[in-house]
Amino acid sequence: MRQKKDASLRSDAQRNRERILAVALVELTRAADTPLSRIAREAGVGQGTFYRHFPTREDLVLEIYRHEMRQVADSAAHLLDTHEPDRALREWMDHLARFAMTKVGLADAIRQATCGPGAPDKPDPTPVSEAAELLLRAGEKAGTVRPGVTVDDFFLAIAGLWQIDPEDWQPRAGRLLDLVMDGLRTGTAAR
Secondary structure, three states, X not given: OHHHHHHOOOHHHHXXXXXXXXHHHHHHHHOOOOOHHHHHHHHOOOHHHHXXXXXXXXXXXXXXXXXXXXXXXXXXXXXXXXXXXXXXXXXXXXXXXXXXXXXXXXXXXXXXXXXXXXXXXXXXXXXXXXHHHHHHHHXXXXXXXXXXXXXXXXXXXXXXXXXXOHHHHHHXXXXXXXXXXXXXXXXXXXX
C-alpha cells in the first residue's frame, strides 16, 4: 500500500521524500534521538513538508527500516543472476551482515519506535525471509546447499551476527559466515 502512495507523488514530492529518508538514515544511524527538525533542515524541507510525508517519528523510522530491508532482500535475485547459487548465498550473507553491523544506531531507533504503549508493530522481515528462501532453494537445486535447510534454520545459524561488536565486526562476521556456509555445504555433491 505504501508503494502505491509513493507512485502517485509528484516528482518534486518524491524527491523531497527520498531526501528526507536519506538524511534520516544517516542521522538516526548516528543517534536514535536525533530531532526531526534537524532531519528536515538537513534534507532542505520545511516542517510541513516533513510531516506530510512522515506524521510521526515512528512512521519515519519504520519506513527507513522497510526500505533498507527491501534493498537487502532485492539483492538476492541480482546475486543469483550473476553468481553460482552458493556464491550468491555467501555474498548475500555479507550484505545482511553489513546491514546489521552498520545500522546499530538505527536498531536503537527501531526499538524506540516499536516499544511502549500504542507503538506500531515492527515490520515483518518477510522480504528478507523470502530472499533467504530463494537462495537456499537455488543452492539446494544446484547441489551446493544440503537439502531441507529451512529459513528458520538459516537465521538461527547466523544469529551470532547480532552478538558481534560493531566496532570490529568484519573479520569475525566473515569467519562466522564461512563456518555457516561450510555447514550448509556439508553432505552435498559439491563437497
